[in-house]
Amino acid sequence: MSRFLLHRTGQAVIVVFVVTVIVFVLLHSLPGGPARAILGIDATPEQMADFNTRQGFDQPLPVQYLHYLSRLLQGDLGESYALNMSVADLIQQRLPKTLLLTAVSTAAAVVVAVPLGVWQAVNRNKPGDYIVTALTFLAYSTPAFFLALIAIIVFSQVLPWFPSQAPQADTLTGILAEPAALVLPVLTGAVTAVAAFSRYMRSSTLDNLAEDYVRTARAKGTRERAVIGKHVGRNSLTPVITMLGYHIPVLFGGALISESIFNYPGMGLAFWNAAQVSDYPVLLGVVLVIATATVLGSLLADLLQALIDPRVRAGRA
Incomplete structure (x- = not known):
């Protein structure tokens, strides 16, 4: 190991x-x-x-x-030309806000995608499965900026339920104090993740439904709900757990777009503003953080796979 x-x-x-x-x-x-x-x-x-x-x-x-x-x-990322402050301080201020947005979006996506994928597998090749599959493919192929614009038009203008602008507080406590303003940025980040995770969960559940232990449990008279919830669902989570690591950079990339559209004071908005004035130190600092997150996400996914499946560890060592 x-x-x-x-x-x-x-x-x-x-x-x-x-x-x-x-x-x-x-x-x-x-x-x-x-x-x-x-x-x-x-x-x-x-x-x-x-x-x-x-x-x-x-x-x-x-x-x-x-x-x-x-x-x-030496830990020196340089000084911002436009903001007259160190890039390290800027990232220290903005990164927690982006992490909060991506964490909440991921949690919401997993909560929806896991049961949705299991339901699709149990009802495979039925009208409901076809409808959900079409919707997930549509959501997965739609650009993040377009999803954000649709969310603003529908839920902020046509149905004035949520603000079109994200919380503008300087602290995480202040941001969490405005949950309604977080709904649309979180929704934008979660939709694509739901589409991806539910497909993996559906495929994994279908594979497990064909295993011998499922037939054995059914032959023993175990109720179908217990078979799905206790055995199949739990074993099907493995690819979704490992997929979380690979999906971290995707969430960061989506955050760069949604933060700019919703004016969310995270790293995405800092990157957008820096790009307008060619503030190279800030651009390099943000890209470095995203690259590190991408690498760490892939490393985390590989480690989870190695811990879960020794064959992966033996094959890549």
Whole structure:
């Protein structure tokens, strides 16, 4: 197990390193550069040259990256050009809010998707199963921004049940104090997750329904509800549990969009605002956090699979 863990951790570190290189090069290759974005269109060439010199942008990209990596290893993510604050402080303020949004969205999705997937499997190839399957495919294929816009139009304008803007408090306590304003952002994040998790749960439940232990339980006279709830449902949760790790980056990606649309003060909105002014340190910091979350999510999923199934551990060690 320790060898497997070290192997996957080493891969995770390499992936994060490669992501930082690619994103750093792409951001610094954009036309105009940060000097034009920060100083404005009226800045003179002398002012832009002075800005690039002070920020080190006049040096070759490899040298700039090495300086950035050196600071990164010391926990220094740089300073935001537009907000006049450190990127680390910005992420410290915004990350808990994004984690709250993604955690609530995931919990809501699992609560709905697990029984829905089991119900579909039990009623497979019936009209209800076909209807739910069509709806889940539709939800899964719909972009997050479009779902958010539909939610605003339906539940904030046509049916004025919930605010169209997310809570604007600076603390988690303040955000939780406005549950009605959280409904639409959570709904947007949960719909796609429900579509994905319910499909996995349906497939896993169908596989377990064909197992010998189900036939044995039925032959012993066990009630069908007990067979499904106590045996099949519990054993079918394994792929959904491991899928949670792989779905973490998807939730973060969806949060970037929904936060911008609902003006939710998380990392997604910070990334959007930074992109408008080419605030490179903030963009790099947010991308680094998302990349780390992606890698950690994949690592968590692999570890859960290894703990549940020793064959995975033996095959990948």
